[in-house]
Amino acid sequence: MRLRTFVKLAAVVVVIAVGAVIGFLSQLDPNDYRDDIAIALQDATGRTVTLGGALTLEKSLTPTLVIQDVSIANAAWSKTADMASIKSLEVEVELLPLLTGSIVVNRLVLDGGKILLETGGDGQANWKFESTTSHAASSSQAHQLAFKAVSIKNTQITFHSQAADREESLTVTDLELKAEHPSDPLEVSGSLDLNGTTFTLNGTLKTLASLIEGKTTESDLTLESDGLKVEINGGLGEPGSEGFFAVILDVDLKSSDGLAPFGIDLGNHLDSAKLTTKFDGGAGALHFKDLVATADASTLKGDVRLDLTSGLTLVSGSLSLDKLDLDAITKSADDAVEAANRVFPETSLPFDSLKLIDLKLTLKIGEFKAQELTFTDLSSDVALQSGSLTLDGLSFNVSGASVSGKASADAATQAAALSLKFDDLEMGDLLKTLQAPDRLSGKADVILDVSGTGASLAAIAGRLDGKASVIMENGKLDAHELDLLVGGVATIIGSLFSKGVDSGDLYCLALGWDIKAGVASQTVMLIDTKYSTVTGSGEIYLGKETVDLKVVPHSKGVTLNLAVPIHVRGTLLHPTFTPDEGALALHLGGLLGATLFPPAMLLSLGDLGSGDTGCTDANQPEKSDLLQ
Numbered sequence: 363m364r365l366r367t368f369v370k371l372a373a374v375v376v377v378i379a380v381g382a383v384i385g386f387l388s389q390l391d392p393n394d395y396r397d398d399i400a401i402a403l404q405d406a407t408g409r410t411v412t413l414g415g416a417l418t419l420e421k422s423l424t425p426t427l428v429i430q431d432v433s434i435a436n437a438a439w440s441k442t443a444d445m446a447s448i449k450s451l452e453v454e455v456e457l458l459p460l461l462t463g464s465i466v467v468n469r470l471v472l473d474g475g476k477i478l479l480e481t482g483g484d485g486q487a488n489w490k491f492e493s494t495t496s497h498a499a500s501s502s503q504a505h506q507l508a509f510k511a512v513s514i515k516n517t518q519i520t521f522h523s524q525a526a527d528r529e530e531s532l533t534v535t536d537l538e539l540k541a542e543h544p545s546d547p548l549e550v551s552g553s554l555d556l557n558g559t560t561f562t563l564n565g566t567l568k569t570l571a572s573l574i575e576g577k578t579t580e581s582d583l584t585l586e587s588d589g590l591k592v593e594i595n596g597g598l599g600e601p602g603s604e605g606f607f608a609v610i611l612d613v614d615l616k617s618s619d620g621l622a623p624f625g626i627d628l629g630n631h632l633d634s635a636k637l638t639t640k641f642d643g644g645a646g647a648l649h650f651k652d653l654v655a656t657a658d659a660s661t662l663k664g665d666v667r668l669d670l671t672s673g674l675t676l677v678s679g680s681l682s683l684d685k686l687d688l689d690a691i692t693k694s695a696d697d698a699v700e701a702a703n704r705v706f707p708e709t710s711l712p713f714d715s716l717k718l719i720d721l722k723l724t725l726k727i728g729e730f731k732a733q734e735l736t737f738t739d740l741s742s743d744v745a746l747q748s749g750s751l752t753l754d755g756l757s758f759n760v761s762g763a764s765v766s767g768k769a770s771a772d773a774a775t776q777a778a779a780l781s782l783k784f785d786d787l788e789m790g791d792l793l794k795t796l797q798a799p800d801r802l803s804g805k806a807d808v809i810l811d812v813s814g815t816g817a818s819l820a821a822i823a824g825r826l827d828g829k830a831s832v833i834m835e836n837g838k839l840d841a842h843e844l845d846l847l848v849g850g851v852a853t854i855i856g857s858l859f860s861k862g863v864d865s866g867d868l869y870c871l872a873l874g875w876d877i878k879a880g881v882a883s884q885t886v887m888l889i890d891t892k893y894s895t896v897t898g899s900g901e902i903y904l905g906k907e908t909v910d911l912k913v914v915p916h917s918k919g920v921t922l923n924l925a926v927p928i929h930v931r932g933t934l935l936h937p938t939f940t941p942d943e944g945a946l947a948l949h950l951g952g953l954l955g956a957t958l959f960p961p962a963m964l965l966s967l968g969d970l971g972s973g974d975t976g977c978t979d980a981n982q983p984e985k986s987d988l989l990q
Contacts, residue, residue: 408492449474475517559623589620606644721746749773762788779813804837824905837868
């Protein structure tokens, strides 16, 4: 609503109050002016105005008119009858300045109000009034008007958008605006309540006169709660207009609880944050320029627009973040997964949060940490519309690999999909980062193309479809460390390398899975070295997180002449390795039929070597569909 419109209404009340004073001096009842006041207000607004309570006038050199139970009708298109209802409207004026044709309002007090600021489906606003006569204008222009204090108490202001079907309410507990003269800075102080949180508001506005005229007014305001401090410096225009804001905004988030009044729950993942930006816009759109935000030693920069005219707020623009540590944010969730002894957590995914906002962003992250891995130079075009999220042009680097792909998620169907291609993934670096034994080194190409539905990662894994593959040529395997790890058992099934060799060439490592309904079937398993070739088959049950594989070593010479197939069973976190009892009995008379083998035994069964043997065959279409 235009502040000057309110001022015009106040001017009408004041002018009538002056008449009431004269009437009072002539021993007239101020209630005789009830119809005059109502008609004047209706003329100024073009809306029906009802004065439901008594009018009283206090006799003094600063007479005060009090009007009880005032209501102003809403716009015709609104479904709500009243735009405003006020329990008490009080105007105190100085009597002597009236002799010079001036009206000096010592106090204008609005108490117990309910004000609805509403936009319709076509963008119309209920605070746009249309005067039916020039009564209000002529009344306000006939006198020089000055306010010394404006007070708003116990008043609820509700913002409602029919298009977005969204409503927010703010309670003004006690707000005071003071200025001795219209050309003086306006001192502002008071307290507000937003969703149960108390905010204090303090500062200055340049002049009351500019506010009355609806002109841009320089501001220096501070809004503060226990967890949040917002400083506003710059121009404030007509409330509700597109150019309402043209300010520099400084935000100091003291704790994550500071965002709770705005419906944002960050849990305990953010201790503090600061933001500064050039902020302009108003009812239809908001623009954050030169945005810089810091939190937990990370810095976010960008240029973002908010479109408030559609059903959901649309955020568009570009954002860049120097670093993000997802492990720190999800530590409690990871601890719960570990305690549950699962790879895929059963914790519900935040699909509902995808419905809160629409996005169209170019996103860049310099360094991103997750699952103890460090990803660098991450970038993607992010689109989120009506709960459907897509990440197109996704690219990043990890463990020496250049990764490209895309991802998607949909809140309505609880569907998720991920397609990634890793070029030259350094396995040695990856194993070190994951704190796994770095027995293997070399560059691998990895393809992952999967999709599934479910409320959690565990549910999605149980319904997963797609393909996955790993191909490495010309790698290295540390045989000495493996022999130390497996000890005398290695001498029974054979060594990967000849005596005295600490490491050897890995000609080929080729692995492939075809995934249907949560079951990953091994389509290719090939580990090829100078002395042996290892193949395998079986399934991994992602929903149950269990394994049922058979690994078969094939000797190229005498070093593996005692080798037998190995069964890999158990869970993904705790697999078991046992030799095939029938094959072992043939070799050893069943002496080791119940022997358990450690996981590293699989790597001791095969050597990774030159590209003109296994990987060449594995890449042939008739032998493998890894690359399809």
